[in-house]
Amino acid sequence: MLDPTTIILLVAIVIGLMLLGVLFTFVPVMLWISALAAGVRVSIFTLIGMRLRRVIPSRVINPLIKAHKAGLNVTTNQLESHFLAGGNVDRVVNALIAAHRANIELSFERSAAIDLAGRDVLEAVQMSVNPKVIETPFIAGVAMNGIEVKAKARITVRANIERLVGGAGEETIVARVGEGIVSTIGSSQDHKDVLETPDMISRTVLAKGLDAGTAFEILSIDIADVDVGKNIGANLQTEQAEADKKIAQAKAEERRAMAVAQEQEMKARVEEMKAKVVEAEAKVPLAMSEALRSGNIGVMDYMNIKNISADTDMRGSIGKLSGDHTDERKND
The missing domain is CATH 3.30.479.30 (Band 7 domain)
Known part of the structure; x- marks a missing residue:
């Protein structure tokens, strides 16, 4: 059975290991050591402050190490503020290094503004070198x-x-x-x-x-x-000619319709005139009888009129027969 001193020692060791685990989890000691080894002076309290500000320290310190090795003058505050603004810190630093190597004038503020505007600043620098x-x-x-x-x-x-x-x-x-x-x-x-x-x-x-x-x-x-x-x-001329043709056809159809309408109107007028003639002819016997009663014409005059009418009808019949015979000879 363990004595109380040994138990207390074991508990202290466990608590110490737990504290060290929490410390190494919350405080990026290895990242701090890497920064010191690269010649970047970063306080351990700065890293703790990043944790408290919900900034991932590796997203800031690793690009800072690259910038320092490339000879760029970039501060931790600049990188951290760009990260908090939603920018891509690593891409901005890579663009600054590429511009520095290609002797292209590019400041951190300009590079950060381009990145926050939604453009790929590294691609832009590469396109400046390689069109x-x-x-x-x-x-x-x-x-x-x-x-x-x-x-x-x-x-x-x-x-x-x-x-x-x-x-x-x-x-x-x-x-x-x-x-x-x-x-x-x-x-x-x-x-x-x-x-x-x-x-x-x-x-x-x-x-x-x-x-x-x-x-x-x-x-x-x-x-x-x-x-x-x-x-x-x-093609335009062909389409124009086709359109002109359709217009001409429409106008011709309009004229034809007007001609048909005029023909129908003339037929109606002829029929009306024929009706008037028939009506007038129907009144002739009445007028003749009235003239006989009133003594305006005599019986001999009336007979002469009848003879003339009969002679006219006979001449018309003969003319009709002659026309029929002529048509028959033509058909033969």
Whole structure:
């Protein structure tokens, strides 16, 4: 059985180990030792303060060690404040080291602002050293002779670090270059001019300063491919002729309808006149009888009128028979 002194000693050892475990868990002693070994003077209380401010010490101290080894003058407060603002401390330090090696002027404040703006500052520095090539899709334009020309361009751009915050992106560059290509093709008298000298497109587009207000600087615009498309002018003329044809047909149909209406109206008038004639002829016997009763005409006059009427009917019958015989001979 253990004596009380031994028990007290064992309890003290256990409590001591627990305290050391808590200490090493809460206080990053190994990180502090690594910083001292790299020549970065950081107080252990600074690391404890980071823990209290809910800052991960390794996210600040490791980039600080890299910056110190690269010869950069960066403080712990700068890195910690950037971390608390939601920035990527490691990426900012890497960008500063890359800019320092490439002799590019880049301050910590500018780099932090670019990172907080949502842009990849390290990629921007790399693009400043190694320009990026942006390839546009086929952009179609129509020359003055109505022939469609399609062109594909390769845009070589370099990041402009001073304009990364608030500057337009790649989509704006592609849109402006596309607008310049369409404008250049549209101002050409003949599509053959574009096919013979495609570099005139790049010269014209570059002269317009399309990188103004963007986060990039356009170094060159090279026309990668030029192709001939549809004959837009001929298609438009064909569509116009078809439209004119439909208009003419509509007007002709309108005139035909008006002619039919006029014909129907004339037939109605003829029928009306025939009805009036029949009505008038029906009144003739009454008028004749009235004239006989009143003594205006005599019986001989009436007989002469009847003879003339009979003679007229006979002549009409003979003429009708002669016409029928003529038609029969023609048919034979």
